[in-house]
Amino acid sequence: MPFYLRAKKIDYTAGKESIIALNQKEAWHYGLRPGDKIALETNGNHFIAIINTTKTRINAGDVGIYSDLWDRYGLREGEIIEMHFLKRAESIEAIKKKLLGESLTEKDFNAVVNDIVTERIGPTEIAYFVASSFPYPYTDRELYYLTKAVASHGEQLHLRGTVVDKHSVGGVAGNRTTMIVVPIIACTGLIIPKTSSRAITSPAGTADTMEVLAPVSFTAEKIKKIVQKHKGCLVWGGGVNLAPADDKIIKVSYPLSFEPYEKMMVSIMAKKVASDVKYLVIDMPIGEFVKIPDMRTARMLAQRFVRLGKKFGIKVRVLITRAKEPVGRGVGPALEARDVLRVLQQTEHLPTDLEKKSLMLAGMLLELAGKAKKGKGVNMARTILTSGTAWRKMAAFIRAQGGNPKITPDDVILGPVKHYLEAQQTGKIVEVNNRTINDICRALGAPEEKLAGMYLNKRLGQRVQKGARLCTLYAATDTRMKLAVKTLEKQAVFTIARAPYIKKR
Amino acid sequence: MPFYLRAKKIDYTAGKESIIALNQKEAWHYGLRPGDKIALETNGNHFIAIINTTKTRINAGDVGIYSDLWDRYGLREGEIIEMHFLKRAESIEAIKKKLLGESLTEKDFNAVVNDIVTERIGPTEIAYFVASSFPYPYTDRELYYLTKAVASHGEQLHLRGTVVDKHSVGGVAGNRTTMIVVPIIACTGLIIPKTSSRAITSPAGTADTMEVLAPVSFTAEKIKKIVQKHKGCLVWGGGVNLAPADDKIIKVSYPLSFEPYEKMMVSIMAKKVASDVKYLVIDMPIGEFVKIPDMRTARMLAQRFVRLGKKFGIKVRVLITRAKEPVGRGVGPALEARDVLRVLQQTEHLPTDLEKKSLMLAGMLLELAGKAKKGKGVNMARTILTSGTAWRKMAAFIRAQGGNPKITPDDVILGPVKHYLEAQQTGKIVEVNNRTINDICRALGAPEEKLAGMYLNKRLGQRVQKGARLCTLYAATDTRMKLAVKTLEKQAVFTIARAPYIKKR
Structure with missing residues (x-):
């Protein structure tokens, strides 16, 4: 059922978007909210516009129309516009369904994620969405749909070759294995385009630490170039718009400081899917001060990771370790970078635990990707490391990213x-x-x-x-x-x- | 475990509240959010402050302190402040509990409602709270706790005498029985301090319609005076701060355009509890275009209303009617006011359906409150109406609220x-x-x-x-x-x- 309003020109231009403004109370009456879309019809013209609302600028009975739209359709002040409702945002219906205990379909998840990314729904609606997964945990199928939706709404990194990755669930200080695993793997011809985060609650993330050795902020274009030449990179993920819905979901989850494990799985896997990863090793520390408390939970999660990966054609293996103290001896970007250099350059004061864990992860990934026979991965990784090949690869990354490839552990500057x-x-x-x-x-x-x-x-x-x-x-x-x-x-x-x-x- | 920051004076004063500002990232690291409280210790002084955060104004390592606090505790620039965590907001824990399927205690509901009213939690957290009641509907006990919490966090109307009320669940055009029921009831010595809402989605609320006859916006103080003199009133509820948490909950429920019936019950009953109502009649229309779709739902709700009322010492009766068309002949404030005057003044063109429904509601309330014997309520109400007593009472309200008590139906001005x-x-x-x-x-x-x-x-x-x-x-x-x-x-x-x-x- 349409309704009718008088056209009123507004002296604003919105660029690409078609915007109209309604009186807030009137919009409320018709069940319309800011950000909803509506169809307008006048003089044989039909168009769809996004609704803004105002308490004072537009009177009830009027529809304010941005000047670009106004000119495009040759409107006249006061002419009557026929307004048609569009179907209510599908995502709202999907969220309601889940809140009432029904499972969601692929289409539902797509609607929700699309509306999150386009900001058609905001924090309140996203909170309802997050809340709905507490009482009704996602089935494997739902987890697959959600991951797929999050992965596909954002940038995709398409690289030639077999793409692999390692990922740490996080929470352990000094755990800088990534900076050792990536160059080892890149030496074998596998593609490992490592995009890392900066620290949120820890003293250093991989991106913070790598930044001691070279810049880490690049566009997706530049990252692709580095990877195509060197088979890998160690950059900050913030420059690549992989899985943008994830960031918005995380932000809304924060007030409860309580992330369902499934959200974490979606968060990790969506980015791998968007990067075309084929083989993935996950480092999952368990312990009192980290995210996963015990072996039982870790095993259950590991199995779900493997099953979820399978649906995307990603082979996943999980390394579960007990986290009782930091990995390596240094904590903080410079000190962690020095530990990494000591391992890669095989110098004195080499932190053996960091070396050992890195070799395990690299070995596991080499076996998973079929580069090494079963049981031979760690040895292969060790050979690449001790021969200096891994360091030469890292030096190539450092040079490509604009750092000094001749740096030694003693060159790292520490606080005075x-x-x-x-x-x-x-x-x-x-x-x-x-x-x-x-x-x-x-x-x-x-x-x-x-x-x-x-x-x-x-x-x-x-x-x-x-x-x-x-x-x-x-x-x-x-x-x-x-x-x-x-x-x-x-x-x-x-x-x-x-x-x-x-x-x- | 405390942590330490350097004091830095900020040239802001907050009045009653003690405010400090932290660097956003640092606050994040410690799991602190804007609005959280924290204890500060310095030179033997202990005090608690509310946290604001900033990306740029305060560096990590510093704590910005508002100038009033600064002076009160004689702080010095750069001195080291010991910061102690307070227990995490109880309401967050309660919301998490409910999301995970546990029942909430009276203390939990109090914590949530208190944090809503004091704005310690915002729309995102409230959305989680609302969401939690979809999968796990409230038990009668929970409904009682929540209603009590909402009622007690806000203003209370304490009036002498036996306070009664009628309430319509709403949704039917022209349903202005309130303006006929209230004067009838007030004639019997019962106290009926009617605070009504304005229309949100209908063409007129009781407050809009009464406003055709007299002003309706008064302070709680003035309302009390009118009621103490005339036993009743017909005013807008927005001037009295009854159950303020309810408004915030409704706002967050709006995006889903989907209100659990229980939220509606809390919404209605909390305001009755805060007004010390002892007898309550609820008008519950059912039908295709109103809130309650069918008789089964209506009966279930009626029973829950009665049980909930009982816990607060409120006797509740529900009148279930089928809504197939508007009540009365006029729709819109002036036309509805004219219908009301025709009934009260018993003139020609009197809308008999409006009269009949009003008498049923008034009769029911008179019987419930013990003013009329069983089966005699409608007759008693009719006598009060047809004798002109009810109109004289209404005229007294109109005069007390500042309108013209001599108005007739023909005086009502309609659109030209x-x-x-x-x-x-x-x-x-x-x-x-x-x-x-x-x-x-x-x-x-x-x-x-x-x-x-x-x-x-x-x-x-x-x-x-x-x-x-x-x-x-x-x-x-x-x-x-x-x-x-x-x-x-x-x-x-x-x-x-x-x-x-x-x-x-």
Whole structure:
């Protein structure tokens, strides 16, 4: 059923979009909201426009029409326009369906994701959408549809060759395996276009750390060029518009600080699908201070990841590890970059745990992609690493991204203000608190302050004498160091137990 | 575990609230959001402040402190402040609980409603809250807790005497029984402080219609005075801050255009609880074009209303009626006011259906409150009406609210531009479309244009000759009338069937 309004010219131009404005109360009456679309008919012209509403600028009974539309259709002031309703946003119907317990179809998910990306629905509606998945967790089929919809609404990276990836679920300080795995893999001819995030709650993300060695912000075009030449890259994902719906969903999930695992799966897999990944290894640490609490949950998630990948033709393997302390000795961009260089250049003070974990992940990916026989992946990766081939590949990335390919671990500049934490008693280190390390590195200014961070002189399980140096703090300024030292006074990084070394709680 | 930041003075003063500002990224790192509260400690001073965040005004490592706080605690630029986390907003935990299928306690609902009213949680969180009640409908106990929480967070109207009320679930044009029921009831010594809403989607609410006769906007204080003197009033509810949480919940429910019945129950009952109502009659029309679709749903809702009322010591009775056409002959503020005056003053052209329905509601309420014996309520109401007592009471309201108590139906000013709709064929009126009537009256300018509207010359079930006058449209201006006539061309108000009078679909 149409309704009728008087045309009124508005002196605004919107460019590509066709905009009309209605009186807010009148729009409300007809069940129309800002952002809804409506069809207009006049003098044999039909067109569809997006509705804006106003309390005061347009009276009830009038329809304000932007000047570009006005001129296009040769409208006259006060002429009567016939307004036709369009079907209500499909996404709203889909969200209601899910809230009432029905499963969603592929078309439903497409409608929701499309409306999220085009901003036809906003935070309130997205919150309803997120909320609907708590009581009615997604089936495998729904997870597939949603992932597909998120992947297809955004940029797609189409690269020649076999594209592979590794991904860490996150939450462990210093876990910079990516910067070692990527050059190893790229040496074998597989394509690994690694786009990483910056840190949100940790002292450094892969993008922050790589940025110590070279710029990381590029357009999708430039990234493609680097990858086509070097088989890989280590860049910031923010420049590529992969899966933009995901960012909006994450933002709305934040107030509850509570992400269903399925949202995380969609988030990870949609970007892989959009990048045409064929083989994927996922690093999934479990433990008290990270996202996945226990082995049971990790196994269940791993299985769902594998099943979801299969539907997209992606072979997935998951490496589950226990996270009890940071990986490597440095925490903070510069210190982590130094650890990475030590491993790639095989220098002294090489953090063996970081090397070992990187080789495991690389080996797993090589076997998965058929580059190495079963059981031989780690050896193959080790050969590439120890021969210096991996470092030469990394140096090529650094040069391609505009950094200094001749950098050595000793060239990495650390914060000039230092502070040492010493053992208060003799004994064995029975606990290293990841969360405290994060807090202290944040207090020191990481990740914005690249040269700030913490170096672990001692590790979990080591015996120490009273007065031994446990860790070294680096800051750019005295005041930053003061904040960190204050934090240290209240929170322990290391728990040292006397024999028989039982951890006190 | 505390953390530490450097104090930085900000040249803002917030008045009653204690505000600090954090760098957005840093706040994010600590899991803090704008509106969260945090404890600060410095030089032996402890205080709690509300967090604002900023991308650019405050650097990470600093805490911006508003100048009033700064002076109160004698802070110095750059001094180190110890920041302590407060427990996470209880309401967030409650919302999460409900989303995961647990029932909420009285404390939970209080936390949620309190955080809604104080704006500690915003539209996104409220959307999660609303969403949680779809998959897990409230139990009677939950409904009680929520109603109580909504009622107690806002103003309370404490009046001497036995407070009663009538309430219409709404959706039927012309249904102005309230303006007849209230004066009848007030004549018996019962207290009936009627606060009504303005129209949102209909051509006139009770407040819009009463406004034709007298002003309706008063403070709670002034309303109390009128009620204490006259036992009743007919005012707009917007001036009294009863159940403010309800408005915020309704706003967030709007995008889904889908209100769970339970939200409606809370909405209605919370305001009765806050007004100390003891006896309540609810007018519940059912039908194709109104909120409640069928008898089964209506009976279920009626029972829940009665049970919910019982918990608050409110006796509730529900009158279920079928809504097939408007009540009364006028639609639009002035035309509805004229109908009301005709009934109260018992003049010619009195709309008998409006009179009958009003007497039923008033009778029911008189019996419920013990003023009339069972089966005698309608007669008692009729005596009060036909004797002129009810009109004298209404005249007293009109005078007290600042209107003209000598007004007659003929004094009511109607729109000067008229249009008649005539029957296109001879036959019987088998359908009157409520929704079309609403649309046409809106097109005519109601309810903002008080003198606009439609008068039904013929009613459902009447036989008409071709060319007979079916209804009369009133508008203030020609252009308004043009819009309505255009609407009429496409939508039928009346469906006329030839014998054997079978409605065509």
